[in-house]
Amino acid sequence: MTNGKASPPADRRWTETADGDLIAAVATRNESALEEAYRRHSSSVYGLARRLLRNPEFADEVTQEIFVRLWNRPERFDPGRGTLRSFLLADAHGRSVDLIRAETARRTREEKDAVTSSDTAPDVESLAIAATVSAKVRDAVAALSEPERKAVELAYFGGHTYKQVAEILGEPEGTIKSRIRVALKRLRGPLTQTGLDET
Amino acid sequence: MTTRFFTEDSADLIGAYALDAVEAAEREQFERLLESHAELRAELDEYYDTLSMLVAGFEESPPDHVWEAIAAHIAAPDESTNVVPLKPRPKAAWRDRAVVLLGAAAAVLALVLGVRVVQLGDRVAELEAGAPDPVALAAASALESSEATVAVLSGTPGSNIDAVTIVFDQDGIGFVFGDTLPELAAAETYQLWAITGDAVISAGVLGSAPGIAPFQVADGIDGFAITVEQAGGVVSSENDPAAIWTVDA
Numbered sequence: 229m230t231n232g233k234a235s236p237p238a239d240r241r242w243t244e245t246a247d248g249d250l251i252a253a254v255a256t257r258n259e260s261a262l263e264e265a266y267r268r269h270s271s272s273v274y275g276l277a278r279r280l281l282r283n284p285e286f287a288d289e290v291t292q293e294i295f296v297r298l299w300n301r302p303e304r305f306d307p308g309r310g311t312l313r314s315f316l317l318a319d320a321h322g323r324s325v326d327l328i329r330a331e332t333a334r335r336t337r338e339e340k341d342a343v344t345s346s347d348t349a350p351d352v353e354s355l356a357i358a359a360t361v362s363a364k365v366r367d368a369v370a371a372l373s374e375p376e377r378k379a380v381e382l383a384y385f386g387g388h389t390y391k392q393v394a395e396i397l398g399e400p401e402g403t404i405k406s407r408i409r410v411a412l413k414r415l416r417g418p419l420t421q422t423g424l425d426e427t
Numbered sequence: 428m429t430t431r432f433f434t435e436d437s438a439d440l441i442g443a444y445a446l447d448a449v450e451a452a453e454r455e456q457f458e459r460l461l462e463s464h465a466e467l468r469a470e471l472d473e474y475y476d477t478l479s480m481l482v483a484g485f486e487e488s489p490p491d492h493v494w495e496a497i498a499a500h501i502a503a504p505d506e507s508t509n510v511v512p513l514k515p516r517p518k519a520a521w522r523d524r525a526v527v528l529l530g531a532a533a534a535v536l537a538l539v540l541g542v543r544v545v546q547l548g549d550r551v552a553e554l555e556a557g558a559p560d561p562v563a564l565a566a567a568s569a570l571e572s573s574e575a576t577v578a579v580l581s582g583t584p585g586s587n588i589d590a591v592t593i594v595f596d597q598d599g600i601g602f603v604f605g606d607t608l609p610e611l612a613a614a615e616t617y618q619l620w621a622i623t624g625d626a627v628i629s630a631g632v633l634g635s636a637p638g639i640a641p642f643q644v645a646d647g648i649d650g651f652a653i654t655v656e657q658a659g660g661v662v663s664s665e666n667d668p669a670a671i672w673t674v675d676a
Contacts, residue, residue, distance in 0.1 A: 255565040271486035303562040314479035383448035390443035409442030419480040
């Protein structure tokens, strides 16, 4: 994992502990266990929020909220359903999208000018280029057709609902719904083969 | 032929749901579908995993002040358990009533307690053998701890509650085994209260069909009570306890 610098420092008691056991300790209100969860995953959470929101203060807010929520509601994480990282990233994405929509609504109200995807959403390719694993992600994204890539981009990175995506792309809502599902299925294979699932 | 309880059209929403690309009403509708369809939940988990791989490499360390804010928050009283001081209310009445209730039931309890020790042992085994739920495992561990106190709240007359087990340590950290409570209507909720000295504080809104829930309250616990409230809980209860336990009973 490429967490880089993170505060707080590692606590040796927890460094070898599996995520599920770590969260069991968080459930007993063990603060050092939460510190370890933060040390392991805060860079992923913050990095995603930062890319989506393009606003460091909002990314700070999302990261703080995600880990406070983990502290308050540790039972929401079910180790039988996936990794702690994917759980936290899903949480961070949901919260970031809430902020994107709220901010878009605010700007729309203030400027009387709807914000389109082009000025709010990073695209998959530019994110991939910036990433240290860009080649792997690029390869996986290349498995998608252009319409599939665009639909995922607008929805996941742009914070648009699938209905808004349908409107932007001028296609039926049902088509976009199916396309997103197919795209996610298609992405999985190449990403898994690159070993990114062990990140 | 297997009956399909959802159409492909409604199941197609799963991709958009994974991307947080659905509207609130559709989200709620889809979450109900998820509750009853394990295969959809498994598919959703795969998509979350896929997305976490897609953004691999975007890591960026947050500034130090983010952790400092989190640390300050968790050092403060726990908001999740809604620990708030209640307005002064007749706490003595609760305690007096508890003494009366438990005193009257003392002979019965003396017999029942022996049975419950065995039941708690069974409960630990049951929890440890179940699904890998971190809260259940932590609760099982707490039940086995020699430093923990086990409180068995007795249902009050007319409450339809037999008993509710709570385990807590000297720091006021504990678990309530709310899964033994009868399910309420959706518009109602169970609420846990801690009695500490002169204060009665909310220790958590448990929901209409509670499970095992962690809580944290100030130390010096003198008792616990559970009330039935309107959904969402209340800051100060005007209802009689549905179940109660006190240290001095």
